[in-house]
Amino acid sequence: MCMRVQSAATITRVYDAGAGVITLPAGLAPDLTLRALLAVVAELHLPVLDGQPLCWCGQPLTLGCLIPRQRTGEETVGAA
Ligand SMILES: [Zn+2]
Numbered sequence: 001m002c003m004r005v006q007s008a009a010t011i012t013r014v015y016d017a018g019a020g021v022i023t024l025p026a027g028l029a030p031d032l033t034l035r036a037l038l039a040v041v042a043e044l045h046l047p048v049l050d051g052q053p054l055c056w057c058g059q060p061l062t063l064g065c066l067i068p069r070q071r072t073g074e075e076t077v078g079a080a
Pocket of ligand 1: 003055056057
């Protein structure tokens with residue numbers, strides 16, 4: 001099963017090995033979210049290619065809506 005990345009306001013477990021889910025704090029700036037993900041990825045000894053964290057299988061770990069590809073605006077993530 002591929003690793004998944006999600007954000008949550010309350011984090012009980014950054015990495016859930018059973019579910020294969022990495023949880024990052026919601027509401028962080030995209031840069032900080034990526035940095036946090038890279039820190040977790042390093043902790044888990046997952047591969048990183050050109051600053052892009054990868055799953056064990058080599059698939060890019062996408063943050064989905066967490067990290068907008070283009071910096072057109074500062075979107076608040078997870079805030080009401
Ligand atoms: Zn995978």
